[in-house]
Amino acid sequence: MSGASYCPNTPEEIGEMLAAIGAGSVEELFSPIPAALRAQSFDLPAGMSEFELTERMKKLAEQNGAGVTNFIGGGFYDHVIPAAIDHLCGRAEFYTAYTPYQPECSQGTLQALFEYQTAICRLTGMEVSNASLYDGGTALAEAAMMALRVTGRNRVVIDSGVNPFHREIVATYLRNLGVEIALLPAHEATTNRPAIASFLDERTAAVIVQNPNFFGSVDDFTDLADEAHVKGALLVASVYPVSLGLVQSPGAMGADIVTGDGQSLGNPLSFGGPTFGFIATTKKYIRNLPGRIIGETVDREGRRGFVLTLQAREQHIKRHKATSNICSNQSLCALRGLIFLASLGKEGFAELARLNYDKAEYAKAVLGKVKGVTVVNRAPTFNEFTLALPQAADAVVARLLDAGMAAGVPLGACYPGMENCLVVTVTEKRSRQEIDRLAAKLEEVLWS
Amino acid sequence: MSGASYCPNTPEEIGEMLAAIGAGSVEELFSPIPAALRAQSFDLPAGMSEFELTERMKKLAEQNGAGVTNFIGGGFYDHVIPAAIDHLCGRAEFYTAYTPYQPECSQGTLQALFEYQTAICRLTGMEVSNASLYDGGTALAEAAMMALRVTGRNRVVIDSGVNPFHREIVATYLRNLGVEIALLPAHEATTNRPAIASFLDERTAAVIVQNPNFFGSVDDFTDLADEAHVKGALLVASVYPVSLGLVQSPGAMGADIVTGDGQSLGNPLSFGGPTFGFIATTKKYIRNLPGRIIGETVDREGRRGFVLTLQAREQHIKRHKATSNICSNQSLCALRGLIFLASLGKEGFAELARLNYDKAEYAKAVLGKVKGVTVVNRAPTFNEFTLALPQAADAVVARLLDAGMAAGVPLGACYPGMENCLVVTVTEKRSRQEIDRLAAKLEEVLWS
Amino acid sequence: MELIYEKSRPGRQGVTLPASDVPRAADLPGNILRSEKAGLPEVSELDVVRHFTNLSRRNFSVDTNFYPLGSCTMKYNAKVLENAAGMFAPFHPMTALLPGGEAHSQGSLAMLHGLAGYLTEITGMAEVTCQPLAGAHGEMTGIMLIAAYHRAKGNRKKYVVVPDSSHGTNPASAAMVGYEIITVPTAPYGDMDIELFKQAMTDEVAAVMMTCPNTLGLFNPHIREIADIAHSHDALMYYDGANLNAIMGKVRPGDVGFDVIHLNLHKTFGTPHGGGGPGSGPVGVKEALVPFLPTPRIVRKDDGRFAVETGNPASIGRTASFFGNFGVMVKAFAYITMLGREGLIQVSEQAVLNANYMMSRLKEYYDLPYDTACMHECVFSASRQLKHGVHAIDVAKYLIDRGYHPPTVYFPLIVKEAIMIEPTETESKETMDAFIQVMIEAAQVAEKDPEALHAAPLTMPVSRLDETKAAREQNVCFGRW
Amino acid sequence: MELIYEKSRPGRQGVTLPASDVPRAADLPGNILRSEKAGLPEVSELDVVRHFTNLSRRNFSVDTNFYPLGSCTMKYNAKVLENAAGMFAPFHPMTALLPGGEAHSQGSLAMLHGLAGYLTEITGMAEVTCQPLAGAHGEMTGIMLIAAYHRAKGNRKKYVVVPDSSHGTNPASAAMVGYEIITVPTAPYGDMDIELFKQAMTDEVAAVMMTCPNTLGLFNPHIREIADIAHSHDALMYYDGANLNAIMGKVRPGDVGFDVIHLNLHKTFGTPHGGGGPGSGPVGVKEALVPFLPTPRIVRKDDGRFAVETGNPASIGRTASFFGNFGVMVKAFAYITMLGREGLIQVSEQAVLNANYMMSRLKEYYDLPYDTACMHECVFSASRQLKHGVHAIDVAKYLIDRGYHPPTVYFPLIVKEAIMIEPTETESKETMDAFIQVMIEAAQVAEKDPEALHAAPLTMPVSRLDETKAAREQNVCFGRW
Ligand SMILES: Cc1ncc(COP(=O)(O)O)c(C=O)c1O
Numbered sequence A, B: 001m002s003g004a005s006y007c008p009n010t011p012e013e014i015g016e017m018l019a020a021i022g023a024g025s026v027e028e029l030f031s032p033i034p035a036a037l038r039a040q041s042f043d044l045p046a047g048m049s050e051f052e053l054t055e056r057m058k059k060l061a062e063q064n065g066a067g068v069t070n071f072i073g074g075g076f077y078d079h080v081i082p083a084a085i086d087h088l089c090g091r092a093e094f095y096t097a098y099t100p101y102q103p104e105c106s107q108g109t110l111q112a113l114f115e116y117q118t119a120i121c122r123l124t125g126m127e128v129s130n131a132s133l134y135d136g137g138t139a140l141a142e143a144a145m146m147a148l149r150v151t152g153r154n155r156v157v158i159d160s161g162v163n164p165f166h167r168e169i170v171a172t173y174l175r176n177l178g179v180e181i182a183l184l185p186a187h188e189a190t191t192n193r194p195a196i197a198s199f200l201d202e203r204t205a206a207v208i209v210q211n212p213n214f215f216g217s218v219d220d221f222t223d224l225a226d227e228a229h230v231k232g233a234l235l236v237a238s239v240y241p242v243s244l245g246l247v248q249s250p251g252a253m254g255a256d257i258v259t260g261d262g263q264s265l266g267n268p269l270s271f272g273g274p275t276f277g278f279i280a281t282t283k284k285y286i287r288n289l290p291g292r293i294i295g296e297t298v299d300r301e302g303r304r305g306f307v308l309t310l311q312a313r314e315q316h317i318k319r320h321k322a323t324s325n326i327c328s329n330q331s332l333c334a335l336r337g338l339i340f341l342a343s344l345g346k347e348g349f350a351e352l353a354r355l356n357y358d359k360a361e362y363a364k365a366v367l368g369k370v371k372g373v374t375v376v377n378r379a380p381t382f383n384e385f386t387l388a389l390p391q392a393a394d395a396v397v398a399r400l401l402d403a404g405m406a407a408g409v410p411l412g413a414c415y416p417g418m419e420n421c422l423v424v425t426v427t428e429k430r431s432r433q434e435i436d437r438l439a440a441k442l443e444e445v446l447w448s
Numbered sequence C, D: 001m002e003l004i005y006e007k008s009r010p011g012r013q014g015v016t017l018p019a020s021d022v023p024r025a026a027d028l029p030g031n032i033l034r035s036e037k038a039g040l041p042e043v044s045e046l047d048v049v050r051h052f053t054n055l056s057r058r059n060f061s062v063d064t065n066f067y068p069l070g071s072c073t074m075k076y077n078a079k080v081l082e083n084a085a086g087m088f089a090p091f092h093p094m095t096a097l098l099p100g101g102e103a104h105s106q107g108s109l110a111m112l113h114g115l116a117g118y119l120t121e122i123t124g125m126a127e128v129t130c131q132p133l134a135g136a137h138g139e140m141t142g143i144m145l146i147a148a149y150h151r152a153k154g155n156r157k158k159y160v161v162v163p164d165s166s167h168g169t170n171p172a173s174a175a176m177v178g179y180e181i182i183t184v185p186t187a188p189y190g191d192m193d194i195e196l197f198k199q200a201m202t203d204e205v206a207a208v209m210m211t212c213p214n215t216l217g218l219f220n221p222h223i224r225e226i227a228d229i230a231h232s233h234d235a236l237m238y239y240d241g242a243n244l245n246a247i248m249g250k251v252r253p254g255d256v257g258f259d260v261i262h263l264n265l266h267k268t269f270g271t272p273h274g275g276g277g278p279g280s281g282p283v284g285v286k287e288a289l290v291p292f293l294p295t296p297r298i299v300r301k302d303d304g305r306f307a308v309e310t311g312n313p314a315s316i317g318r319t320a321s322f323f324g325n326f327g328v329m330v331k332a333f334a335y336i337t338m339l340g341r342e343g344l345i346q347v348s349e350q351a352v353l354n355a356n357y358m359m360s361r362l363k364e365y366y367d368l369p370y371d372t373a374c375m376h377e378c379v380f381s382a383s384r385q386l387k388h389g390v391h392a393i394d395v396a397k398y399l400i401d402r403g404y405h406p407p408t409v410y411f412p413l414i415v416k417e418a419i420m421i422e423p424t425e426t427e428s429k430e431t432m433d434a435f436i437q438v439m440i441e442a443a444q445v446a447e448k449d450p451e452a453l454h455a456a457p458l459t460m461p462v463s464r465l466d467e468t469k470a471a472r473e474q475n476v477c478f479g480r481w
């Protein structure tokens, strides 16, 4: 034998089944499909055994090379992942189950997701959370659409400090809906306060901001929330969850909808996915949330239990009138996020954020001293910051990459005029030595 | 924080507990230990976090280098391991439980071990098996001691074709017991038929053989079993379980006790352990078996269940009169063995053995054609065979190792006079290309 | 079970972090500094492990129970696939987008390209993007592609046509892209009513979304005719690939007139369902739609190396943050590589065989509204049981007590008291026989003792739950934060 | 549950193997060729996965239940340790023994050497061998070392002395090495009766084996005196390290007169128990016994590199096939590395605190035969309950129904109806409080409704099993092979 197909039935059993069906052959079962509709081609390689597959996949992964030291973020972050997460999420009862439609035999998933929702609320300072969306970018797009629904308006203002990939997703989502998107240009790598008044109007459904923003600047959006609310618009804030161990919660700043990408909470980089998106809001908007929501209830004996709730928002009931088309979400990744947060706990999570902040501050100081390099951010930063180099960042980054360091994300491609700029990320995994080495190498690349 | 100690209690809880105990401090609890007995030193490094530990362990493992292509065996074999094994044996209910003393809440382990015992019986052609011993070598020593007990004699004959490490373990075990060990020299890499009659006498408790033997030769021991039985001795056979997919079972050859090392059944090489030893015998000797045995029974409602049985053989009941001192065994490794056998199944296991045989035959032919190299075995072989080189094997092996190939086990150290010889192992994991490369490199090392 | 928050004890610590090797920095300004630490649980690692291990034990799953949840293709998830995905865990997606970064991502890019290639051949399309993150996301992406196509051609389109048997995501996805929905009823023979369909079709229809085999498990033999009608209005044919498990190697949507498809890797290609996700919903298109595919696109250059292409002016843009649910794709890629051509054909054959066997054996006991050879799943109705006051849900709960995850119930919506059974190809005859036996018993109990079914389940940690209370009280977050 | 053999179907296939890339060889001769394929199950991979997953669910374990099994130190097994061991999975032990092979095994050898070094310091011995495969194997190895020592000195020794509280492996191990056993009773104060001990000691005694704290959880303050007496007869002191969890950083056996020790890495050093094993039982010795240590020995050469030393004429020889239970050792090494000095001290302190708390809270409800401050475990007796016809085993079975793995019962043998509780340091006060509450309830039920305890357990897949039938029928293998 070589390829496996995991089909268990033996020829004898197949014979018995065909007899029960009253069919002469398996092929006969496909007789509803006229010959003219049959596949014109099915040109795939022959299969292989599990062992050969493993060797093949190892070789493929090795083609990525030995890996580099990550000073890059841009939405995905290289954080520690407690070993227990893999072990727990590797429990078959979690990962080989599906959506908990039948609550009595799905209390494991349901309770975990209820706990997840609670964790997201507590992190963000919001009142309600759903049970996950796809990723940070699509969560932001869903938030924009939710704001449009809630307000009945058709314009959104989006800060240019929002992750450009996420902005692109929002644009893709809104493109066919006759919605106007106004891009608020950044001011000194921060949300442009002087300009905001001229952007906000009575047609505006939402002001969309990010904290820390793509340049790494951390902001207090309380004023923006107030201004938005005055105009009847919502404040939508996208946040980097690890920062919430140190930075004021968007809820406390007055945000109406909060989204973010959960990758940094216990999900591996895995070349971009799977991760999860989170979305949280206030109680009054709960019926406008997209996606699944878990609610607490009781059984016939009065015991606590959990169910999918408010399903009348969802596609399987409401079809085209649903709040979103989402069906499968990213449950297992959300579970990883929950276990991450529970493993670190209240103190550990704050400590994690602090470590990120301290290391990034150290890096900012060290890199800022490299000849010709300046720090662009005037505002405080968390674990990312923007450097201006004395030359185009692209070539510098390419050279540092050859030296085994992903030094940062050059901004030129997304921010015309910032071709010399670079966003550097420093997580708790980066050692002082690695930071010092980056500074030394940067100096070398720039000046020798 | 840095090091973890997994101690959950908070200072507050510790205070409450001390109050309940009526102690003023934790130190006070150690007051039964006089000061004069206190530790003179406890000079260990400071702890570290999980993340740092992981990095440290990775570095340590990397010091082993990239790994070599294994043509070595000698008791441990580089076989495929179905992916499901890790996933199933990674189930916490299996690996964080202990000996199933309380059967009602241990039916998982108990039934699995009953199934394991059955698998061992079926593989070896014996009637009863215990629930595992430590490894192949200690299992053989236990078998020797069991034969001494059964026969009440004090002499064993051991074939020099038995793995020299295992022979050394037998010698170590028997050394203090006034037992005579007679070493039967091999004849053309096979058990010495002409000499056996002069070795077997009425004081002999057992003739101990191995199949395939250390040189790779496969034998039919039926005649030896008959001769041993005539003298009132037992035939003890150590077997390589993978060979039993193709080679006649020791039970069918008339062996009285069968042992072996289970590593090749789904346990990683892991630098030599953990693995498991198996031991099987006939019903009449069951009360002489060492170690745990699982038996089938019923509960009060008549439902089938499994329990530790015949415990009156064991140390926790019989103390110094026990059949062995063994307490913890190698359950989880035995479970791996069972899952390995069940995953491959009747046909797959036979196919595995056939693959090993075919590949080794190919290698034997190819390597046997290398200039100056001859195959030593006259008897058939399974997946190992002995080559005679035109020069000392040690230097050749060292040079091939530098080329990334562990070409075989040189025999000189254990078999004086065989300094030019080398045992080569070929499992199903070795490709034709790798075998051809070994032949080419061997030729190169020998002649250029 | 207590919530993890209820197990919290002030000051208790779980996982520890590395000590800092840099000086403590000056604090953030007060208005930016978090005023109160987030109310996360304070538990030990053992607390966490025991809590979630025990929670997991409160789930049914494929690895523990037969799980014939119709439309979801709950096949066995081979463990080797999990290992394969783990090999790519450490790679940052941004690396590939850095100048010079493609060289450090060749393995990942090769996988993405290879998977897209496999799926292209399996479906008979011109190109596949793996960016969409689930089936519904694929649908939305596909409809966006269709919108872009019409926009580029200057077509003025307003509607998307779906049969009433369609999955809820179909109309919902089309609505997300701004289309209005026209729903075509199902004819008594189980397929979309062709006459009503013709009436619905105008030049304002942008697309027709079909599942084939449809959600009744039936293959529509008139699919080409439908496609021809659609195309005559320059409406594009959208294929919901949720049910591809039935037809691999037998039919390719691309060959029979579909222009856009999505696949559910978590259904057909053996990736696990994760308690609700992550899935992956690659989208394939015919040549005419290739220019509109999302960016980034993975291309193979003349020198054989793989590259990331971003600047594509006609593209609908980005639909996911990076390259999609990469880890899920690795599993699907490995699955296809392992099974190969013959294995995939066998999958579909055995899936169809199992479903037909299930249907044949049960149709004596349950109404079969569309009594015709099915493909990979079959849809019964509990209407016969309803006469005794027993609903589909009661049968479902009885099954739970007997150790089976229930089939999908109440979907498709067009079947009253629907019970939709999809055994999948990885289940054996004796597993099905045992299940069939219990289904027959359920039918018998329905007649003799309906109360017993209403009372079920009794063996789970909870009995039936009060969903009304949940919806009314909206307790979706524990305690005060 | 059915046995995996009962699920077998002729012709069903599980995992597949690579196709052969070599010609099929001529068959083995008929007498050597297996006459009939081994009767292994014929099942699919899903059958295997579902079977063993569901089997696992029939176990209690540390990760699912509080497991205060006395003498076994069922502490939490950190998951990171499992990952660490996996890193060494691919390395063949024979590599290190090949000419030039040490260079390819430096990581493994460094680990072995490092672990031995840690254990040497923790115990205060001169050198440690990690070869022994479990505690009992360590004991046997240790006694062999003692025998070699006496042999080398020309001592004629015949006996090994053990207290009657000793673990069964102690006398069994000594017997395996050919010694006769002298058992010394325990005095009312819970330690070995010192007077009787003195009487037992003659020049024919080879060794005195002690556990300290002993199996009653008590630390013997006269240990040095005992050692002095033993040494005066040139008898060596053997330390059973099963209970080391109580005294790390507090007492080192080497400092107080012990000559040989074994440790149970699967107890003190956080490696999992595997449903019965594998464990690991390193043995440490004082200088005088170093020459006798098993081969191979791992040594560090002057250049800092690690080497395998085999030719050692005085050595007792090999006690295991290679280097011992290497994977288990990796976990223990990682555990010690992670906890560090302070962590290990904390472990012992908290283990002792937890046990004393347990003892204090329960002694009102259960007899405490030796009522004195305990170390890491405490031993009650159910003799008070016996008056109502309730045995220790009945209390144990009641605990199962309440979700607790019972403590060790009927050991040590010297305590009637013993209930031996070892909470370990990784359990929290509230876990213990809940357990204590149930223990108290058990005591109350014992008085009021002893039958309820006799009936337990009722919530498990099976009720109490007929052990007599099992021993009589000896059904230890399924069916005919
Ligand atoms: C027929 C059909 N279409 C679409 C979907 C949506 O797929 P997903 O859940 O991956 O978004 C499903 C999933 O349940 C389905 O069954």
Ligand SMILES: Cc1ncc(COP(=O)(O)O)c(C=O)c1O
Pocket (backbone or CB within 6 Å): B326, B327, B328, D071, D072, D134, D135, D136, D137, D167, D169, D170, D211, D215, D240, D242, D243, D264, D279, D280, D281
């Ligand atoms: C006190 C004592 N000594 C020795 C042993 C034997 O250890 P092992 O089971 O590892 O052989 C044990 C294990 O239960 C024990 O508790």
